Every structure is written in C-alpha cells, then in structure tokens.
Amino acid sequence: MSYLFTNIRQLIQARTIAPEKVAGKEMANLPCINDAWLRIEGEFIHTFGQMNECPEPGNDHVIDLAGKLVFPAWCDSHTHIVYAGSRETEFVDKIRGLSYEQIAANGGGILNSAAKLHQASEEELFQQAKGRLDEMIGFGTAAIEIKSGYGLNTVDELKMLRVIKRLKENSQIVVKATFLGAHAIPQAFRQNRDGYIREIIEQMLPVIAEEKLADYCDVFCDKGFFTVEETDMILAAAARYGLKAKIHANELDYSGGIQVGVKHQALSVDHLEYTGPAEIEALLASNTMPTLLPSTAFFLRLKQPPAREMIAAGLPIALATDYNPGSSPSGNMPFVLSLACINLRMTPEEAINAATINSAYAMGLSQTHGSISPGKKANLFVSKDMPSYAYLPYAFGSGRVHKVMIDGKFQIFEC
Ligand code: NIG
Ligand code: FE
Secondary structure (H helix, E strand, O other): OOOEEEEEEEEEOOOOOOOOOOOHHHOOOOOEEEEEEOOOEOOEEEEEEHHOOOOOOHHHOEEEEEEEEEEOOOEEEOOOOOOOOHHHHHHHHHHHOOOHHHHHHHHOHHHHHHHHEEEEEEEEHHHHHHHHHHHHOOOOOOEEEEEEOOOHHHHHHHHHHHHHHHHHHHHOEEEEEEEEEHHHHHHHHHHOOOHHHHHHHHHHHHHHOOOOOEEEEEHHHHHHHHHHHHHHHHHHHHHHHHOEEEEEEEOOOOOHHHHHHHHHHOOOOEEEOOHHHHHHHHHHHOOOOOEEHHHHHHHOOOOOOOHHHHHOOOOOOOOOOOEEOEEOOOOHHHHHHHHHHHHOOOOOHHHHHOOOHHHHHOOOOOOOEEEEEOEEEEEEEOOOOOOOOOOHHHHHOOOOOEEEEEEOEEOOOOO
C-alpha cells in the first residue's frame, strides 16, 4: 500500500539526511516544510516536498490533510509499564506531606509494586501492560523501552522480562527491554545488600543473557538506593554479557550516577534533577544521552533538572515519560512536551527534537526512527487541526493527535 498525503499544513522534523542526535544550539533547529506533501511506500517514508511540486499520485491512496500537521511518532526511551495494579494511596500520602524517600523507607514505593507483582500471573501482567501500551500509541508513540525492576528476585524479574518479550512479539511498535534488577533492595535482603547484588550478578544476569531477555541493563544509582560502587559492579557484569547500560541517576541527589554511567559508556543516563558543572563536564566528554523525565519531577514535586544550562553547555537532551505506578502514572508524551516547555523552559523545537531524534538515539533506533526521512519507518501521527507545531505543547492536556500510522499502517487508536 502506498499513500500520498497532500496539503499538510506543516510537515515536522523533515530531514533528507537525519543526524543520529542533535545537541546544544542545534536542538533549536527543527526542519519543517509548510504546505507539504508526503509519500509513504509500504512500511517506509519515501519522499516529501512542497505542494507546488506535488507528484502525480499514480496508484497512491491520496489523503488531503488540509489544516493538519504531520509529526514523526514519539520514541519513549524510559518506561516501566509492566506492573500490577496502582499506587494511588501513596499519591494521597504524598499530598499529606510524606516524601518519595519516606514512603520507600516504610516499605511502600517500589517494594509495594514488587509485592503486587509477585501475586500477579504473567497473563494478568501482559494484559495490563498491553492496555497501557495501546493507550500510548494513541498519544503518538511508536517505539518504547520497558524496564523490569518490580520483581526483585530471580523468578519475578524473569517473569517481568518474559512479559516484556511477549509485548515485543505482540505489539505493532518496537519494544526494547531493560533489566532493572537493581531498582531497590528487596525486604529479604535489607541486612544483606551484597547478597542481593550477588543474586543479580550470579543468578539473574546469566539467565537473562542466555535467554536474550534484555537489550540493556539499568541500576537506580541514587541516595537510598544503589551506591556508585554497587552500580559499577553491576554494570561491569552486565557488559560481560553484552548488555549496554541505561541508568537512573541523580534524581534524588548528586549521586555520582552520571559519572559512573559515563564511565560505562551508558547509552543514556536518565532523570538528572541533580546535575551540576561536574556532571555536565562528564557528559560533554561522552556519547551518553542525558534523558529528562519532566512528568516525574512534576508528579513528585522534585527540583527541576537544569535543561537550559545543559543545552547552553552544548549537550543533547532526550525526553521520556518514565510511565510507572509510583512517580509518573502516565504515558502521555504530548503532556511531557508541555512540561518540558513550561517547567524546563525548553522551546517547542528543542522539546520535539528531544522526544523524537534524541529519544530514538537513547534506545538505539537512530537509523529507523525519530524523523521524517526517506528510508525510515513510516511511523508518524497526523494532528487535529492546529495553526503550528508550538500549539501542541501549548494546548497542554488536550488530545491533539488525530491518527497514528505505524510502519505504514493507520492504527485505530485515537485519543
Ligand atoms: O523512574 N526512580 C526510580 N524508579 C522509578 C519509580 C518507580 C516507582 O516508584 O515505582 C522512576 O521514577
Ligand atoms: Fe524510571
């Protein structure tokens, strides 16, 4: 099947040759074509241009998109959508004044989700996660990374990773799997941290590698969770099995997480609320993608990461939802863009680059995803009528996605 879209008000992120990432001042450059056409052939983007040079349709299915914009689909490079139930009681505890760390120290938080996940069958977990994933496609997302980390023992971590594998096999969109056994120290190992780290390295990693259950390895390197030394050991072990690092760092403190991630050539380091000159310097000397999760900072009322300083220093930034039951119970990428603009003071151009090209890089998909480029996957969404791309983050919370196309096929989800 081939399509010719005509009269597109703005074709966003249209790049004949796409860079693998954009950094610093380049983040403000968002190539767009006003009054455009776009041709899709099979699964792939074929060609595009301005309406005054529109080709004859031939056998193409022609769709007139007058008034609408076409965006590349979002890449959501950091989520935890395999979980059981929800944690709105902790949401209320936070309103009453408890902090995320206090809730975690009392056995809530990640440990609460681990207890719920332990009770749930693979089938229940799959059905719940599939519902979340389908909803995310409706927000315009066409690639997603999913982490384990609510198992916290060998059996349950493997159960989560098998559910992620099933999602990979049964979803229209690309799914990348990340092993996050080091998400929290489980209750049974509270007095024996080393024992749990040994279980990760000696029991979990060999099976995960053998069964090819993960693409990446993550550690929550932060105050009250895993130390730099522990992170270093786990990432070194993961590397021996060919798993690249993608880690949680500096959400709660200047934890050293960014530096240890860079040391291990992490594909991305994520959260980064606590990023100062030393962290920026380390990132500048690396190929690691700094990834910000503005809906988590919003939901937990954290200090905001210094996006402007990072861009001014010449760094790239990626954006993701962090969809999880404790700190970001939402997979709404357009809302993440609004928060990036409002709270991080990123411009719409920077936010769109961060949620497409740069987030594709943060999940190893630069070649196929992240821009409207000939030869890349025809993964895009058509907006409802709007005057310009800046309207999308501006009109926060209002569903502006009209139709989503994955691999050249229109999806039935709409939001
Ligand atoms: O990315 N920061 C660590 N992990 C998750 C939260 C997990 C949870 O609270 O369930 C996050 O925010
Ligand atoms: Fe996370």
